[in-house]
Amino acid sequence: MPVIRRTTMGIPLAVVAALTAALQPTSAATADVRTSPEPLGGHRSRPAPPTVAPTTTIVPTAVSAPATYTVVSGDTVSAIAGRFGLEVAAVLTANGLQWSSVIYPGQSLVLGGAAESSPAPAPAPAPTEKPAERAYEVVAGDTLIGIAKKHGTTVSSILETNGLTRSSIIYPGQTIAIPGEAAAPVPAPAPEPVPSPAPTAETTPLTSEMRSNAAVIVAVGRSLGVDEQGLVVALAAAMQESGLRNLDHGHADSLGIFQQRPSQGWGSPEQIQDATYSSTAFFVGVRGKTLGLLDVSGWRDMSVTEAAQAVQISAYPDAYAKWEQSARSWLAEL
Known part of the structure; x- marks a missing residue:
């Protein structure tokens, strides 16, 4: 346009070219290329490859096995062994378990001994x-x-060996330890058995209180697997001791x-004045303190009065015999 020509006229051409170049945007990359010095030989140097930080592999530290471990819901023997870096077979052996054994929540497993890969063999027992x-x-x-009958031991011994109580419940699939021969104290040899007196024809009738207590004795006995003879012994013993009444007093x-x-x-x-507790104690005793009927060796071969006396240790050992006939009649009623 005439104005531009009029404006640029008189300005040297070199100045115009310089102003035009200064007003054009230049990228940082272009500037870098223009200002980078050319290497000798006329070849542009290649940029250095990016530095890659070395990869560090983190190896988890094995968790040392505790001496014992309490099983929680969802646990398996293999999972517990893997968690503490143990062999499954070693955990099974340390706890007397088999590959088919089932563990359950609350069960305590020994892990301390399982960490030894090749334990020394135990010496032969004396x-x-x-x-x-x-x-x-x-x-x-x-x-x-x-179970106690099948393995020739006592209920008290099984309870003590497995850390169970009389209220504990066993269930299919549970593994329990069966002790060796019962370690319960052996009572002194009984005198030569005397034939039990002939039962009387009369039967003592049950009052409502007597019937209620007799029903508890029978229910507890049956829950423990006691047969009819054992129930008769218990009913005769209770009748002789208290008249089948839950007394709050007595001798001594x-x-x-x-x-x-x-x-x-x-x-x-x-506890003793709880009929269920006292009936249970009569049949299975109190662990480590007293013997129950089922702990008495050969009680089924004894007369009713001898079997009752083996548990009660009464000053009148023959007094139970007179209640045998009534006890059999009450059991039939109940």
Whole structure:
């Protein structure tokens, strides 16, 4: 245009070219290329490859195995062994388990001994040592008394070996330890058995209180797998001791339907006056303190009065015989 020509006229051409170049945008990359010095030989140098930080592999530190471990819901033996870097076979061996054994929440497993890869063999037991325990898997229909009979031991010994109480429940698939020969104290040899007196024809009728207590004795006995003969022994013993009444008094500190004494290890006064507790104690004893009927070796071959006396240790050992006929009649009623 005439104005531009008029404006640029008189300005040297070199100045115009310089202003035009200055007003054009220049990228940083272009500037870098223009200002970078050319290497010798006329070839542009290649940029250095990016630096890659070395990869560090983190190896998890193995968690040391505790001495014992309490099983929680969802646990398996293999998972527990893997968690603590142990061999599954070592954990099974340390706890007397088999590959088919089932663990359950709350069960305590020994892990400390399982960490040893090749434990030294245990020395052969001396002839006087207690026989080794055996593992047994509970099946449907099992009871503690039935298991004890099957393996020639006592209910008290099984409870003590497995850390169970009389209120514990066993279930199919559970593995329990069966002790060797019972370590319970052996009572002194009984005198030559005397034939039980002939039963009387008369039967003592049950009052409502007597019937209620007799029903508890029978229910507890049946829950423990006690047969009819054992129930008759218990009913005869309770009738002789208390008249089948739950007494709050008796000779010395005797209490309850079986007149059991707290001072002799049968339990606290409150426990003994609980008919269910005292009936259970009559059949299976109190662990480590008293023997129950099922702990008495050969009680089924004894007369009713002898079997009752083996548990009650009464000053009148023949007094139970007179209640045998009534006890059989009550059992039939109940």
